[in-house]
Amino acid sequence: MSLTVVSTHLYPLENAVEHHADRFVQVQDGSTAILRRGQPFYLGIKFNRLLDSTRDVVRIVFVTGPVPTPAKGTSAVVIVKEKESVDDDKWDARFNNFTKTTATVQVQIPPYAPVSVWRIIVQTARKGVAGINQHPIETPVYVLFNPWCPFDIVHMNDEDQLDEYVLNDNGKVWQGTYKEPKGYQWFFGQFETVVLPSVMMLFDKAGLPHHDRADPVKVARTISAITNNVDDNGLVEGKWDGSFEDGTSPFAWISSTPIFEEFYNTQLPVKYGQCWVFSGVIVTICRALGIPCRSVTNYMSAHDTNASLTVDTYIDLNGEKLNNHPGGYTNDSCWNFHVWNDVWMDRADLAKGYGGWQSIDGTPQETSDSMYRCGPAPVEAVRRGEINIGFDTAFVFTEVRADMCVFKESDEGFWTRVKTMPNYVGKLIVTKKIGSEVLPGIEDMEDITELYKNPYDSPEDKLAVKKAIKVVPIAQEIYDLEESQIEDVEFNLFDIEQITLGESFKIAVSIHNTATEPRSVDVVLTATSILYTGTTVNKLRRSHANIVLKPNQRENLHTFVKPSEYMDKLSAHSLIRITAVANVQGTEQMWSQDDDFAVHKPQLTVTLNSEPxxxxxxxxxFSFNNPLPVALTDCTFSIEGPAVHRVIKFRDVAPNEKNVTYKETFKPTKEGERTVTVSFTSKQLSDIKNTITAKVLP
Incomplete structure (x- = not known):
């Protein structure tokens, strides 16, 4: 009687515990096996009779992709042998023990196996007898990257980091301003059932060959592309114009889970996202696959559109800053903040020293090799100014280290560079602190600025800038230009500390003539509401003055902005930029300074009617007060917590309505500390959030 397989058992939960994969929901319900490459797993096989080790042959076949090929690493055939141990650098299998007709087999997954859904087939045959019996295993088997394995390219040798950057499904995404960073809780949900199938669907949409899924560099680059929908109909559609009626506002999302659920059910890009949403879902994808990943926020982030290593700004004859070059030569901008990701891996494709953290970005800003993607760029190469190392390193270098070049319009209509403002961007680069719970304020914020850039004007900083300029001809031309050397009038724009919605604020500048001669100074003070990308939404106020200062004379100029001038003209982040521009007649000295601040919004309160x-x-x-004299429309409450992922449409809110209230019923399923985040958003007022932590009793 020929040997056949009666049944098999993949021990999904038992194997998952050893593979740090036991938190995946589909493992817990036994429907899927999730394993990590570079380590063994156990497979149970029940045969129809006792195994004759001298005559019977048992093989295990592993295949993935549409055309499995051994030469490309997408298929393997292993004869199960009786030996002491498996080889840890290739597909291998050995019998572990026998109990009558049942055998346990130890199977080794090589550390270079493609990260994909694999199919397993157990074959039996008789030596010298034609014919093979096949037993396909129906349970899907996901093979993931293994940062716990020293031979995997994504290996990370620190348990605290692994707990944070791979296993933590709850984190923080930083927004606000560099003077007042604000962290918002984000639920990554990488262990939810829909995530891994959605990621594989996205890889297929992107056309990523299955053999390339073994390489974390190619996988990370693909993740950067498929997170946005621009080229390949990917996960999230970006939108920045403030009109989100046909989708969900980017400000309503506080979790990746509902985004993946919508994508999985519709197979269409989810509307809508902005940079923090792209970053949040990238953390979900990478941690689900086993690539260590974190969300990174760069405050005052340059967007260089002409690859000059500078961010260029233009001031017209009226002394006002323009959003871009009038002739369309460049559309550079300085984002109040920008959120991207760091992923951890070795870089076998680069010289030694460029492994570790790599920057990738899912926000579609500029094309890279004809697609909207960015990275992976080695953070160490960014810090050194070695912008020709890795992918898109020059773009990331500019984001954190560009100088601001100021161009002024002449009476003849020409644009002349009048000033270079160094150290203008990359004011602060942060991520969530390792091992910390999500905390209020900035206690759980980690400053990683010096990983990306050297201290300004240090020898290392000067060398990095020199290296970068050396390989960019347009940058060489810009830095070779001479500037006016006469700057004998000192200026200072006073920062605005804190403004609550409904209060007036003052724009004030101090001027000091240090020359031995009188100086005539033309000053323009403006206030504008801006998007976090730095783009002007509304002009709020403009004040113009011309004063003559005697030698060593000091003078202060100011203007007030009333609530009625800005209340209904704010962007979703309530960001306001005040700008002072001054021209000194005769010496052609020009000075400009900005200050961005966020207007504080009403507090969203959350109360529970009983101990959970x-x-x-x-x-x-949930309740708050509407401070605006206008109705709030397109209102939603977003609620995110353990087993709760809801976006609820809410009624319109009346002008200046007090105690706007919504109630939601929960039924906790597990005891212990549980965190819930709630967000309210509308067309007129958004980004109102609060997080509560409660102890669920048995």
Missing amino acids: RVNVPCVAT
């Missing part, structure tokens, strides 16, 4: 208990309904009440 397992399987007992609990009512949460």
Whole structure:
């Protein structure tokens, strides 16, 4: 009687515990096996009779992709042998033990196996007898990257980092301003059922060959591309114009889970996202696949559109800053903040020393090799100014280290560079602190600025800038230009500390003539509401003055902006930019300075009607006051917590309505500390969030 396989068992949960994959929901319900490459797993096989080791042959076949090929690493055939141990650098299998007709087989996955869904087939045959019996295993088998394996390219040798950057499904995404960073809780949800199938669907959409899925560099570059929808109909559609009626506002998302659920169910890009949304879902994708990943926020982030290593700004004859070059030569901008990602891996494709953190960005800003993607760029190469190392390193270098070049319009209509402002961008680069719970304020913020750039004007900083300029001809031309040397009038724009929605604020500048001669100074003070990308939404106020200062004379100029001038003209982040521009007649000295600040919004309060208990309904009440004299439309409440992922459409809110209230009933399923984040957003007022932590009792 020929040997056949009666049944198999993949021990999904037992193997997953050893592979740090036991938190995946589909593993817990036994429907899927999720394993990591570079380590063994166990497979149970029940045969129809006792195995004759001298005559019977048992083979295990592993295949992935549409055309499995051994030469490309997408298929392998292993004869199960009786030996002491498996080889850890290739597909291998050995019998572990026998109990009558049942055998346990130890199977080794090589550390270079493609990260994909694999199919396993157990074959049996008789030596010298034609014919093979096949037993396909129906359970899907995901093979993931293994940062715990020293031979995997994504290996990370620190348990605290692994806990944070691979296993933590709850984190923080930083927004706000560099003077007042604000962190918002984000639920990554990488272990939810829809995530891994969605990622594989996205890889297929992107046309990523299955053999390339073994390389984390190519995988990370693909993730950067498929996160946005521009080229390959990917995960999230970006939108920045403030009109989100046909989708979900970027400000309503506080979790990746509902985004993946919508994508998986519709197979269409989810509307809408902005940079922090792209960053949040990239963390989800990478951690699900086993690539260590974190969200990174760069405050005052340059967007260089002409690859000059500078961010260029233009001031017209009226002394006002323009959003871009009038002739369309460049559309550079300085984002108040920009959020991207760091992923951890070795770089076998580069010289030694460029492994570790690599920057990738899912926000579609500029094309790279004809697609909207960015990275992976070695952070160490960015710091050194070695912009020809890796992918898109020059773009990331400019984001964190560009100088601001100021061009002024002449009476003849020409644009002349009048000033270079060094150290203008990359004011602060942060991520969530390792091992910390999500905390209020900035206690859980980690400053990683010096990983990306050297201290300004240090010898290392000067060398990095010199290296970068050396390989960019247009940058060489810009830095060779001479500037006016006469700058004998000192200026200072006073920062605005904190403004609450409904208060007036003052724009004030101090001027000091240090020359031995009188100086005539033309000053323009403006206030504009801006998007976080730096683009002007509305002009709020403009004040113009011309004063003559005697030698050593000091003078202060100011103007006030009333609530009625800005209340209904703010962007979603409530960011306002005040700008002072001054021209000194005779010496052609020109000075310009900005200050961005966020207007504080009303507090969203969350209260519970009782102590939460397992399987007992609990009512949460969310409330706030509408400070605006206009109605709020397209209102939603977003609620995110353990087993709760909801976006609820809400009624319109009346002008200046007090105690706007919504109630939601929860039924906790597990005891212990549980965190819930709630966000309110509307067309007129958004980004109102609060997070509560409650202890669920048995």
